[in-house]
Amino acid sequence: xxxxxxxxxxxxxxxxxxxxxxxxxxxxxxxxxxxxxxxxxxxxxxxxxxxxxxxxxxxxxxxxxxxxxxxxxxxxxxxxxxxxxxxxxxxxxxxxxxxxxxxxxxxxxxxxxxxxxxxxxxxxxxxxxxxxxxxxxxxxxxxxxxxxxxxxxxxxxxxxxxxxxxxxxxxxxxxxxxxxxxxxxxxxxxxxxxxxxxxxxxxxxxxxxxxxxxxxxxxxxxxxxxxxxxxxxxxxxxxxxxxxxxxxxxxxxxxxxxxxxxxxxxxxxxxxx
Amino acid sequence: xxxxxxxxxxxxxxxxxxxxxxxxxxxxxxxxxxxxxxxxxxxxxxxxxxxxxxxxxxxxxxxxxxxxxxxxxxxxxxxxxxxxxxxxxxxxxxxxxxxxxxxxxxxxxxxxxxxxxxxxxxxxxxxxxxxxxxxxxxxxxxxxxxxxxxxxxxxxxxxxxxxxxxxxxxxxxxxxxxxxxxxxxxxxxxxxxxxxxxxxxxxxxxxxxxxxxxxxxxxxxxxxxxxxxxxxxxxxxxxxxxxxxxxxxxxxxxxxxxxxxxxxxxxxxxxxxxxxxxxxxxxxxxxxxxxxxxxxxxxxxxxxxxxxxxxxxxxxxxxxxxxxxxxxxxxxxxxxxxxxxxxxxxxxxxxxxx
Ligand SMILES: Cc1cc2nc3c(=O)[nH]c(=O)nc-3n(C[C@H](O)[C@H](O)[C@H](O)COP(=O)(O)OP(=O)(O)OC[C@H]3O[C@@H](n4cnc5c(N)ncnc54)[C@H](O)[C@@H]3O)c2cc1C
Ligand code: SF4
Ligand code: FES
Numbered sequence: 001x002x003x004x005x006x007x008x009x010x011x012x013x014x015x016x017x018x019x020x021x022x023x024x025x026x027x028x029x030x031x032x033x034x035x036x037x038x039x040x041x042x043x044x045x046x047x048x049x050x051x052x053x054x055x056x057x058x059x060x061x062x063x064x065x066x067x068x069x070x071x072x073x074x075x076x077x078x079x080x081x082x083x084x085x086x087x088x089x090x091x092x093x094x095x096x097x098x099x100x101x102x103x104x105x106x107x108x109x110x111x112x113x114x115x116x117x118x119x120x121x122x123x124x125x126x127x128x129x130x131x132x133x134x135x136x137x138x139x140x141x142x143x144x145x146x147x148x149x150x151x152x153x154x155x156x157x158x159x160x161x162x163x164x165x166x167x168x169x170x171x172x173x174x175x176x177x178x179x180x181x182x183x184x185x186x187x188x189x190x191x192x193x194x195x196x197x198x199x200x201x202x203x204x205x206x207x208x209x210x211x212x213x214x215x216x217x218x219x220x221x222x223x224x225x226x227x228x229x230x231x232x233x234x235x236x237x238x239x240x241x242x243x244x245x246x247x248x249x250x251x252x253x254x255x256x257x258x259x260x261x262x263x264x265x266x267x268x269x270x271x272x273x
Numbered sequence: 274x275x276x277x278x279x280x281x282x283x284x285x286x287x288x289x290x291x292x293x294x295x296x297x298x299x300x301x302x303x304x305x306x307x308x309x310x311x312x313x314x315x316x317x318x319x320x321x322x323x324x325x326x327x328x329x330x331x332x333x334x335x336x337x338x339x340x341x342x343x344x345x346x347x348x349x350x351x352x353x354x355x356x357x358x359x360x361x362x363x364x365x366x367x368x369x370x371x372x373x374x375x376x377x378x379x380x381x382x383x384x385x386x387x388x389x390x391x392x393x394x395x396x397x398x399x400x401x402x403x404x405x406x407x408x409x410x411x412x413x414x415x416x417x418x419x420x421x422x423x424x425x426x427x428x429x430x431x432x433x434x435x436x437x438x439x440x441x442x443x444x445x446x447x448x449x450x451x452x453x454x455x456x457x458x459x460x461x462x463x464x465x466x467x468x469x470x471x472x473x474x475x476x477x478x479x480x481x482x483x484x485x486x487x488x489x490x491x492x493x494x495x496x497x498x499x500x501x502x503x504x505x506x507x508x509x510x511x512x513x514x515x516x517x518x519x520x521x522x523x524x525x526x527x528x529x530x531x532x533x534x535x536x537x538x539x540x541x542x543x544x545x546x547x548x549x550x551x552x553x554x555x556x557x558x559x560x561x562x563x564x565x566x567x568x569x570x571x572x573x574x575x576x577x578x579x580x581x582x583x584x585x586x587x588x589x590x591x592x593x594x595x596x597x598x599x600x601x602x603x604x605x606x607x608x609x610x611x612x613x614x615x616x617x618x619x620x621x622x623x624x625x626x627x
Contacts, residue, residue, distance in 0.1 A: 004391050005532065005545065006345045009354050030353075049543075051347045051354060052536045056559075077559045092354050094347070211562070238558050240531050243389050246548070247529040248555060250574075251564075253583035258388060272500065273577055 004243050007049045007094030008034060013069060014089050018155040022120060023085065024061065024073040029095065040064050041102025042127030043234065043262045047242045048072060049094030053083035057239045057257075060098060061123035063130035070095075073123040073155060099242040100261050103128050103206065103232065111204045112140035114196075116217050118189055118209025119148050122155050124234055125208050129163070136168055141203075143196050147174040147189035147213075151182045170196060189213060190220040200225035207233045218265055228266035235260050235268065280443045280454055280461035281468045287441065291319035291368070293456045298364035298402070301336065303329055313367075324436065328371045328412055330601060332525035336367060337381045337397050340522075340547050344393070344532070347541040359393075362400040366453070369434070372423030373415065373594040375405040377525025379429035380590055384528055387588070402449045405430040409475055411483050414597030416610060419490055422594035424479040435472045442472045490580055490591055492617040498582035502616050507569035509621045510612060513605035514568055518549030520575070520599040520608065526592045529555070550574050576612055 009030040016024045029035040040060055049055045062071035076085050087093065105128070113132060115125045125144075132139050144163055148154045154173065164171035172192045174185040185191060189209075198221075205226055207217050214233055221231050237249040237256045244258040252273040254260065263271075282290060294300050299315055302322040306312040311326045313333045346357040370378070382398040385391035408417075408424035417423030426433055432450030435442040442464060445451040454461050496502050521527040531548040534541050548555060551571050557563045565571050578584055579592035599608040606623065615621040 003358060003393050004389055006356065006358055009356065051541045052534050054534050055532055237564065238556050245385065245391055247550065253587055273574060
């Protein structure tokens with residue numbers, strides 16, 4: 001039996017700065033067999049170790065349809081993330097996972113999909129988006145709505161451009177505050193709802209971002225006729241183990257690291273403690 | 274327990290038996306500590322074992338969950354990390370655990386077996402043989418009878434002993450317990466009818482002497498599970514908690530932990546360490562947001578985890594074995610029976626007569 005809390009070694013292959021404090025890392029398990037075997041659902045997360053600094057949870061930001069390497073997008077906020085920022089290509093980290101439930105991609109087949117991301121909330125959606133685009137024919141309309149505080153805080157700029165250029169994807173972007181050179185929409189994410197044809201009856205809405213943004217977006221979607229079951233989001237809590245043992249992530253008797261982090265809004269509404 | 278498997282051993286032969294146990298494994302038992310208190314410790318000689326004692330203030334849960342538990346060591350050699358896991362646990366025998374503590378250990382093993390298996394903890398549980406000593410009378414602060422955790426047990430022990438005076442009754446609950454009898458067939462006799470009767474009578478007597486000092490979980494569970502505990506009841510109780518975490522650390526069933534790295538001489542050791550849901554930082558997120566900012570929120574969490582029907586359904590047990598340790602350690606009197614009583618009555622009467 002392998003031990004739940006012991007990480008495997010992975011190597012940083014390369015890295016890409018997204019914003020002044022956010023960076024995407026491409027990783028590969030040092031053991032080739034493990035690298036090829038590693039499978040997951042978008043929406044699941046990893047426990048990433050920087051040896052000596054500790055461990056922290058990060059969403060799998062890549063798609064399981066692209067085997068061999070894994071991507072995480074990390075914002076610097078403290079001990080582990082600072083230590084990670086000091087590492088670079090060739091350096092080794094530890095990985096445990098995949099943890100959590102992930103998005104149910106199969107259940108989404110045949111539906112129109114609306115992705116609503118805010119700020120650093122795009123990484124979990126990115127894996128799902130690539131998964132969907134890699135099997136584009138299995139899904140209906142695909143709409144990506146994304147907002148950040150300022151243009152320089154938008155992550156995955158290159159991919160947003162790439163997705164926007166596709167005829168089979170609709171991409172709309174907004175920022176709370178413009179900067180010189182920004183000619184796009186200004187306003188909070190819900191302003192984008194009026195720019196697209198939301199189909200509440202046939203769509204699934206995936207909402208990820210800061211808690212405040214999530215709650216505004218969900219209220220707006222409900223008002224526009226989305227059933228609570230059709231609004232899917234991710235919840236965050238402080239996590240230590242990621243495997244349902246340490247009890248840090250509980251909301252009532254739900255373990256966000258095992259029962260979540262993905263829940264639909266009906267489930268979220270029913271949680272209490 | 275099959276009656277036919279039960280044995281008796283003369284009091285005078287106990288030390289000879291313990292000597293054989295020592296030849297087989299590390300033996301941990303209640304002993305008189307250097308400060309005069311009863312504590313669980315490894316013994317070197319059978320004379321150290323206490324056969325009549327007040328249950329130690331700290332439970333033997335460290336045998337499954339050491340307070341600081343090494344998960345792995347990471348060493349960087351030529352630019353590459355090597356992961357070294359701790360060696361497998363050595364066999365241990367816990368002798369004279371009280372019934373409540375035997376149940377606490379079973380609870381902990383179950384929590385680490387359910388859903389994802391925590392093999393490191395289960396290996397320790399597998400290597401540990403629990404010999405429980407049934408209780409003739411309730412301990413002063415105990416309410417195990419309310420938790421299905423004593424005074425006598427029907428499960429959750431490997432071998433259950435009962436002190437019959439000049440001899441001890443021994444009933445094996447598992448093959449591991451049976452193995453301890455098999456070590457000394459010359460010292461154990463098949464239990465006769467008189468021994469079985471005496472054991473049964475002692476159990477009845479123990480049960481009868483609990484009186485009214487019980488903890489009404491049923492009523493509290495109904496209220497907690499259906500959100501019928503007034504919010505201001507938690508607010509009223511919470512100033513009495515000092516946020517020391519003593520209740521959690523002294524509790525045989527609490528198992529929350531945090532993980533941290535320590536680096537010395539180029540070697541990073543990753544440990545899990547006991548944590549407490551009563552600490553403000555337990556749920557503090559990197560963003561600075563804390564979903565349980567108030568002490569009342571955290572107290573509510575503690576009792577929800579221990580006595581809600583939702584958790585009972587998930588875990589199959591209440592998270593309490595009635596040992597009374599939280600009553601003993603809590604300087605604020607927000608212990609299990611006091612809070613359960615407050616929930617049942619719907620009001621908080623602060624303080625307990627000393
Ligand atoms: C399921 C899940 C998925 C997640 N996915 C992602 C993801 O994809 N990307 C991502 O970026 N994050 C993600 N997070 C959040 C991420 O896990 C946290 O940002 C991370 O745990 C922070 O760890 P840390 O050790 O760097 O911060 P900590 O050291 O724990 O920092 C905690 C707090 O302490 C403060 N602090 C730290 N050091 C200092 C100091 N020296 N002085 C003063 N204050 C200090 C910080 O400001 C912060 O508020 C996710 C979280 C969860 C639960
Ligand atoms: S309830 Fe009592 S023992 Fe527990 S943390 Fe509060 S003061 Fe300490
Ligand atoms: S993070 Fe440890 S139980 Fe969920």
